[in-house]
Amino acid sequence: MAALLLCACEVPFSIQFRAGSPDAASAAAPDDAGPRPDASEPGDAGTTLDATAAPDTGPSLPWGSYAASLAIPECPSPALELLVDTASDELDGGETITEGPQAGAFLSLREALWIAANVSGPKTIRFSSSVFPVTTPATIELSNDLRSPVTLVETCIDGRDRGVVIRWQPSGATNVVLPWNLTDSYQLGLTLLNIPHEQSVVRSQIAGCRLDTDGWTLAAQGARPWIINMHDDALLGPGNVVAAPIRVYAGATPAQIRGSFFGFDPLTRVNLVDLGGSTRPLDIRAGLIAEDNVFAVADLNGSLLGEAEVTFRNNFFGVDRASIPLPGTRAGISLQSGTGVVTPHVVLGPGNVIRAVASAISISRTLVTITQNSVTGNETGIAFVGTPPVAAPVVAAADEAGISGSCVATGTIELFVDAGDQGELYLASTPCDAAGGFRVSVDFYEYRAKGQNLTATLTDSTGSTSPFSQPFPL
Known part of the structure; x- marks a missing residue:
């Protein structure tokens, strides 16, 4: 198996808080458990959805x-709507409960979960x-002292x-109550x-959730290796804040992680890694598309199974979506090899922004x-441990006739503009022939x-990309 490891490199930076927007806080909606009039129409559970995250708006x-x-x-649209109207943890109707009146005067979350597990069809659980x-x-x-259902199906x-x-x-208790799985x-x-154990997520979406953090502090992490186990077209995002590892495990279609924040809270702008949060946010063992996420840490590891393809595109490393450097520890991307017959393909791009880190x-x-x-x-751009699979091309000239140069292998040249020796602005792509250059x-x-x-850079016919070339002054 080929192992994928993305490793964090520490770079100190002072915390920069942005102005909040108190007027953006909407008033609580009435307890009608109905749809908000300005909301988008629902899709079927498991459908790929728009993952555009809201802008950072401040701790207020x-x-x-x-x-x-x-x-x-x-x-x-639910066949059954449930309104949780108490913060107490109780189960008056027992684990076979199927309707609200069996819960007594108030409906607790645990009672609502059991009703949802025992009743077929779409269910919605809202809160007073x-x-x-x-x-x-x-x-x-x-x-x-009370159990929750193992799996919820068609439940929002x-x-x-x-x-x-x-x-x-705390997970050290004698009878740990496990989180419910989602299908x-x-x-x-x-x-x-x-969170005491991973939540198995199958054809489901988790969005707008803080996971193991309240934005200012970390929760008790316990001994569990990860908190979410993503299967079969699961979608994480948008708008999650993740302070503990996520595992991408298996599925015929890639899991998707979109518009979320790893090791960083967009409202408080607290770096959760510096508080002791996980430096390994993802354990990748299957196909994955990661897009429009912000990473304070990118120490991703895991043994990729079969011919899995992993794509990271339009993500932000070291900075937020406004290109403001993240506070505290910041990380670039590191990929480490393993052993195995099949070598999975990893695609970094297009559109990733990597700035202000030690090793991009x-x-x-x-x-x-x-x-x-x-x-x-960054201190370094694209670097290889050992010999690169393909040597960097050479930019030889830039004049009225165009940009020209040479390459050691046939492939595709990508040209960039940068103040230094990296690639801030993508300029163009062109074929390169080992005999004739480009x-x-x-x-x-x-x-x-x-x-x-x-x-x-040069990407050869196998899909392997070189380091950046030596800079050619314009």
Whole structure:
């Protein structure tokens, strides 16, 4: 098996808080358990959805309001709607409960979970605004004396526009209450603390959730190796804050992680890694598409199974979406090889932004395609442990006839503009022949006036990409 390891490199940086937007905090919606009029129409559970995350808006915005601002679906039209109206953890109707009246005077989250597990068809669990106001969240303390259902099917747990914190008893307790698994379901707008074991997620979406953090501090992490186990077209995002490892395990279609934050909270701008959070956010063992995420850490590891393809595109390393450097520890990307008959393909790009880290991209394996990213202002750009699989091309000339140079292997040249020896701005691509080199007509004169350099990479016929070339002054 080929192992994938992305490793974090520490770079100190002072914390920069951005101005909050108190006017953006929406008022709590009434307890009608119905759809919000400005919400998008729901899709079927497991459908790929728009993962565009809301902009960072500052610590004054309540988390439930932030989650409600994200481009995520309304819950599918339910056959059964349940309204949790107490923060107490109780199970008056027992584990066979099938309707609200069996729960007594109040409906707890645990009772709602058991009803959802025992009733077929789509279910929606919402939370009372009077008990869970968005501006002052209420915490549900899950006792180890009561069980939760193993799996929820076609269930939407919706904490948007509410203040809902769910905290398990510390994992050292005698009877650990495990989190519920999700199949064809949604989990939205919750803060989950002290998660004792991984949640198995199958054809389901988790969005707008804080996982093992309240944005300021870390939860008790316990001994579990990861908190989410993604299977078969699972979608994580948008808008999650992840402070503990996620495992991408198996599935006929790639899992997707979109618009989320690893080791960094977009509202508080706290670096969770510096508080002791996990430096290995992803354990990748199957196909994955990771897009539009912000990584304070990128120490990703795992043994890729079969011919899995892993794609990281349009992500941010070392900076947020506004190109503001993240506070504290920041990391680039490192890929480490393993053993195995099949070598999976890893694609870094297009559109990743890697800035202000020690090592932008470090590789010790083949079949890594690096394409059309913005890599600049780092101590090193693309570096290999040992001999690169293909040597860097040479940029020989840049004049009225175009940009020309040579390569040691037939493949594709990508040209960049940078103030140094990396690649901030992608300029163009062109074929290169080992015998004849390359020439391409590109308008680069505006960059000459700015004193910029040209750099280039070569990706050969196997899909392996070289380091950056030596810079060619314009």
